[in-house]
Amino acid sequence: MANKLALGLVIGGAVSSTVGAAFKDVTGRIKRLEAEGNKARVLQRTIGDTIRLREEWKKAHDTGAAGASKLLNRLNSNLDSLKKQGIEVGRLEKAYRSMGQTANKAELKAKGHQQIDSGVKGMKGAVGAAVVGVGAMAVPAKVSADFGAIVRDIAIKAGIANKPQEQEMSRKIIDTSRDTGMARNDVADVVNQLVGAGMDLSKALEYAPVAAKFVVGQGSSGVDTAKMINALGQNAKITDPKQMQQALEAIAYQGQAGSFEAADMAKWFPELLANMASNGITGLDAVTQLGAMLQVQMKQAGSSDEAANNLKNWMGKIGSTDTVKAYEKAGIDYKGSMQTGLQNGMSTLETSMALAQKYIQATDPKRAAAMAEATSKISKEADPEKAKAMMASLEESLRTGDLFADMQVKAALSAYMQNKALYSQLKNDSRDATGILDKNLAERRESSSQKWAE
Incomplete structure (x- = not known):
């Protein structure tokens, strides 16, 4: 003894x-x-x-x-x-x-x-080894408790608390966390937000893996991504999981092809998709057109927020009473011209931009000719400083004192006119983008910070 x-x-x-x-x-x-x-x-x-x-x-x-x-x-x-x-x-x-x-x-x-x-x-008074064990268990125990609380919250909202489906949901969330490297509590939070916004639980769980890939691979927040997915469903009418994945692939592609990053698109898409829907643009068209237009706007804006606000202001003018009256004064049937554009395969957004050029031609032919020449030169100019000076001159030419007097509206039109070819290219290429989410996820999980997080 x-x-x-x-x-x-x-x-x-x-x-x-x-x-x-x-x-x-x-x-x-x-x-x-x-x-x-x-x-x-x-x-x-x-x-x-x-x-x-x-x-x-x-x-x-x-x-x-x-x-x-x-x-x-x-x-x-x-x-x-x-x-x-x-x-x-x-x-x-x-x-x-x-x-x-x-x-x-x-x-x-x-x-x-x-x-x-x-x-x-x-626990100083306890046996040393036991103390260390209890201390080391404190953090994972807290994380596990938080996970259980989120899962139960989802289960209550979905009406499956204390039912076998609750355990099945928990398992699917853990599997998604393991496969994507996104913390299981964060995955659960994304599912919770989707369900909280009215999405069926089975669909939310179906979207969880692609949402997690987007969050980790694109450096987006789970909150913004969940809001964007809900907006893609409610406003863009994208409800099929394969279409949803294609939409997120397109967004990721455009985020890397231009300067308006995918994480910023996740932040702005919910609001702007509602504007697109009010103009009759839904489905993958809404995603590719909005993404491409944001990249074009970023060419002239100083920040992603400025680019998005410029475009938002432009869309706010489409079909407004002031806009229709201004076109009537210039001898242009706005509604009829918009309908013609739609019949020719253009969207409301694209037609509104094309009509703006027609408006300037009608109100000031000399200015329209000068703008066309300036736009052509800017796209070919290799010297950034010269291009910047030309851009300033073009912006000045848009000061008509009436329809395009609003600075943000003017900036939106100017950016589009200078980069129409880029807009078309990004819109078309992003429709067929595949494998971007998996590629970016794999690359992100190779980083030491992500390995540490996992």
């Missing part, structure tokens, strides 16, 4: 020493992660301020308001500071998201280590 007690004390001392070293290691990791998270948050706030300054300066510059020069000085100061810290200032929205993700990961890891540390310290 004495020998056993002595042996126990020796083992206990060794375990205690090991646990003490573990405490120091965990404490060091927590401090490093907290520092990393704080730095990312500071950078994210600076980037957010810079985006706001850029928008304020652009508004002041375009309207000739006082204080534009001061805003520009502050904007340039912020941009210089960000450049020195290695931030890609040309893509501030992307950098903002990236810093947010970095901060979230660091904070979550620090929280995990704190939970382990807290669990271990809270």
Whole structure:
């Protein structure tokens, strides 16, 4: 008995020493992660301020308001500071998201280590090995409890709580998590949001794998992706799983072919698809046309939000009373011309852009000729600075003082006129895009950060 007690004390001392070293290691990791998270948050706030300054300066510059020069000085100061810290200032929205993700990961890891540390310290009087075991189990136990809560929430909404279907749903979510590398709680949350928006549970589970592929492979958020899928169903009338996959493939393709990224499309598609539907554009046509038009708008806009807002404002003018009256004054039958465009295979959106050129030709033939020449030259100009100057001249020529006086509407038309060929190419190519989601998912899962997350 004495020998056993002595042996126990020796083992206990060794375990205690090991646990003490573990405490120091965990404490060091927590401090490093907290520092990393704080730095990312500071950078994210600076980037957010810079985006706001850029928008304020652009508004002041375009309207000739006082204080534009001061805003520009502050904007340039912020941009210089960000450049020195290695931030890609040309893509501030992307950098903002990236810093947010970095901060979230660091904070979550620090929280995990704190939970382990807290669990271990809270059980100091217990046997060393048991203490470590309990501490190490704290985080996965919490994650598992959260997963169970989400699954139960879905089950209640779907009317299958405490039924065999609830366990089957849980298994399918876990399988999707394993196959795609998306955290099972996040997969469950996507399913929950789809069901919460009125989708049938069986369809939501059917969409879950392709949604998870999109989230991980395209760097999108689960919330935005779930909203986009719901919008594709409700507004674009895409209800077949194969069509839904094709739509997401097209979006991923366009996100890589242009500058308006797939993650940004997930954010903006729900609102813009509603506008497309109000103009009678649904199905895969709505996806390919909207995606291609956003890429074209990005050629002239300073950010994805600006590009999307320009297009939204343009679509808001289609068929409005003011628009119809303006065309009538120019001697153009707006509704009849729109109908002719539809009969010729063009959509409402495409016809509205083509009619705008007809309007300018009718109201100012000389200006229309100059614009056609400018548009041709811009598309052929290799020198970015010359192309920029030509673009400014073209924008100035659109200041008609009436229908296209709205800056965002004018910008939307100008971007389309300069990039009609690109619009057609992206629209047509994206219809047949395949394998993009699987390819991007595999590439993303090769990264160390994704492996760590998994």
